[in-house]
Amino acid sequence: MRERPLIPPAQERWDDRMETPLTVTALVYLAAYAMRVLGHDLSGPLRDLCLALTYTGWAIFIVDFVVRVRLSGLGLLRFVRHHFLDAMVVILPLLRPLRVVSVYDRVQRRRDKPRLTLYARVMAYAGMAAGLLGFAGALAVYSFEYDAPGATIRTFGDSVWWSCATLATVGYGDVTPVTPMGRLTAVGMMGVGLALLGAVTGSFSSWLIQVFTREDESGDGKRPPGDFPGAS
Template identity: 50%
Template sequence: MDSDPRVRAWERRTAMPLLTLSALYLGAYAVLVLATGVPRDVRLAVLAVLLAAWALFAADYLTRLALSRDRPAFARSRWLDLVVLALPLLRPLRVVQTYARARERRGGPPRLTLEAQVIVYTGLTTVLLGFAASLAVYQVEHAAPGATIRSYGDAVWWACSTLTAVGYGDVFPVTTRGRVIGVAVMLTGLGLLGAVMGTFSSWLVNRFRQATGPVPDEDRPPPS
């Protein structure tokens, strides 16, 4: 996290508004993809919401960059923010950062243990990313020649099986853009699954140590 106090202050103030804006962006994108029978004026309004939200995301990034005293270091350390700005559907990846900054603004101790927080954040991120991925792959696949993802239900099934690294292969993207989305979902799913498994393993080890107590000195193995 950036150590510049001006950047930190800005992020604390904008954490919850940006989280709300991210939800609005995802909801507007869902309407654009799924509500095919809406009037043209409504679709134009939804597009305007998407563009306005993206403009605010860009303004937030540029503002933080301008506030930073070391801009090259900011750009290097916040590469994920730049990726999310280019691909707004990946904004669920910033849920952990946004929630942490909101908690910092309100103050007070965390209500969950570190392991529980990681699992909750990862679960929420997985659900949101799965929703976004299913929308994106449905948009580019359902009308393509030879497509196997014909309905939104197919897209949800594909997103779930891909995120969990199961990959049944009964439905799969056939377009180039759909396959690019698939690669991104695979890599993200592996990362999220690794985070959950690592955190759960750490929790088990800590609980085992608490249950068994410290190892006496005479029972410790001799140093090699």
């Protein structure tokens, strides 16, 4: 198994300096994108401002990515291999809100002792990612679907319901995307939903096994025969 390369001091200083600007940029990008998608009655100048903010946010992410590649000394391909999420954030607008999770992860790793255990951090990150992706995915699908011929996703509420069902891998089928871009977004969200569900259930199962193993080793888990919780 290949070890993750050490972060050069120059890149680490750049990452620390850019934490707050990138977090603000990700949130502004999401807010501007939401206003542009949901604000059908926005005036022309305000819509242009939202569009300018989204493209400005994209430009900031690109500049940050290029600088980090140069400071890492790894070259583009090796950097992408070890920082895949950062590369995807630059390419796919839908994933840009996940930058908030990435920054939060770096803040946690800077502490000598993180406030949350490993299992709790995995579930917290998965929950944050699911919330951000669900909202961004609902916006993206709604922008493609609300005025498409034969569409069943006509309101943002329909889109949020569809996004929750897709991320949870339930797929009721009462509302479905009909446009090519809407379906492409759906495929990506299905994959993300499976990954997040696997991460949460795996972490929760590992935590339960760890707790029961600790109880067995300490002898606290021993009970007389027939003495089970809830037994009368």
